[in-house]
Amino acid sequence: MTRGDSGRAAGGAPTDGLDVYVVGGAVRDELLGEAPGDRDWVVVGATPEDMARRGFVPVGGDFPVFLHPATKEEYALARTERKSGRGYKGFTFYTGPEVTLEDDLRRRDLTVNAIARAADGSLVDPLGGARDVRARVLRHVGEAFAEDPVRILRLARFAARFPDFRVAPETLALCRAMVRAGEADALVPERVWRELSRGLMAREPGRMLDVLAESGALARVMPELAWDDGARADLRAAAAAGLPLPGRYAVLCRRSPDRDALAARLRVPSECADHARLLPLVLDGHAGVAEPQAALALIERCDGLRKPERFLALLQAAAVCAPVDAHAWRRRLAAARGVDAGAVARAHAGDAGRIKEAVREARLAALAEG
Numbered sequence: 001m002t003r004g005d006s007g008r009a010a011g012g013a014p015t016d017g018l019d020v021y022v023v024g025g026a027v028r029d030e031l032l033g034e035a036p037g038d039r040d041w042v043v044v045g046a047t048p049e050d051m052a053r054r055g056f057v058p059v060g061g062d063f064p065v066f067l068h069p070a071t072k073e074e075y076a077l078a079r080t081e082r083k084s085g086r087g088y089k090g091f092t093f094y095t096g097p098e099v100t101l102e103d104d105l106r107r108r109d110l111t112v113n114a115i116a117r118a119a120d121g122s123l124v125d126p127l128g129g130a131r132d133v134r135a136r137v138l139r140h141v142g143e144a145f146a147e148d149p150v151r152i153l154r155l156a157r158f159a160a161r162f163p164d165f166r167v168a169p170e171t172l173a174l175c176r177a178m179v180r181a182g183e184a185d186a187l188v189p190e191r192v193w194r195e196l197s198r199g200l201m202a203r204e205p206g207r208m209l210d211v212l213a214e215s216g217a218l219a220r221v222m223p224e225l226a227w228d229d230g231a232r233a234d235l236r237a238a239a240a241a242g243l244p245l246p247g248r249y250a251v252l253c254r255r256s257p258d259r260d261a262l263a264a265r266l267r268v269p270s271e272c273a274d275h276a277r278l279l280p281l282v283l284d285g286h287a288g289v290a291e292p293q294a295a296l297a298l299i300e301r302c303d304g305l306r307k308p309e310r311f312l313a314l315l316q317a318a319a320v321c322a323p324v325d326a327h328a329w330r331r332r333l334a335a336a337r338g339v340d341a342g343a344v345a346r347a348h349a350g351d352a353g354r355i356k357e358a359v360r361e362a363r364l365a366a367l368a369e370g
Helices: 006-010 025-031 048-053 101-106 129-135 143-147 150-161 169-180 189-200 206-215 229-240 245-253 259-266 270-290 292-301 308-319 326-337 341-347 352-369
Strands: 019-023 040-044 065-067 074-077 079-083 091-095
Touching (some): 019 025, 019 101, 040 101, 150 189, 169 206, 189 259, 206 229, 229 245, 245 259, 245 270, 245 308, 259 270, 292 352
Antiparallel strands (some): 079 091
């Protein structure tokens, strides 16, 4: 394959003469017949100074990554890496004109993510990634996979995104060895949550938890999570219903008594943590929709008067786990919120101590009429 000006595919003078390739997910998705997402580019044989002279804007921290001045796509210099410490941050990166495209591809996680495409359409695939795409196999690139525990999370997330792919036995065995060696213990909460949140929104989110459980990593990074057949069925139903992330996370955690501890461990965003905390209340109290006292009590406990959209989202999440009469609850919520609390307060202006009780009585009356 002739190399030298494959960068013309990016469109524009800044890449003329550069040896540039599309790499990773965009190539994989194209081979799968899926619409590719953002493209990542690798530049071979260039220096940071070369990129700056062409107008590229540096944005990388640990290694040189640049934004194309027109398209704003990311261009990274081909690089190698060496393990220099514990965990996923313990790496030293090297970029230099002598680093080849093949060197760069060999440092990636999975063979299906280690494929490049040149401007002439030809593939650079030294690790058999295209073969594994056809065979629907998630396989690690090499033993260096074991140096970065985040790759266990990424493997599990890809299993959720591509449910027709199987994990190669040798890759799962390597993940187990990594967990035994304590590598998973070096994962920071923010990175675990980042990968989990993406996996929960995948096609079959339960597969992410399955792979983490099979590797032994689930018990290390999420020991409070109760993951069993019931939780798997709940999460599958949540995905089929198209629930957003807070609902899926809440459904995932609903069988876990220590859900608050899990949220604290992973530093889960408050919206997701609140859904997980409140969903059991909705599941316990949804059957009381016909009784005004019970209905208002649940709405109040969930702060539904101030946050009606969240309450309705909680009902949607509860409906994947139980026969919730969402239509009746919408009527109840509308009736309770329809009470003019200001008017009630003005009517009791001479008895301020009665205002709160009077407002609640008005809401109960509205619920009884509805």
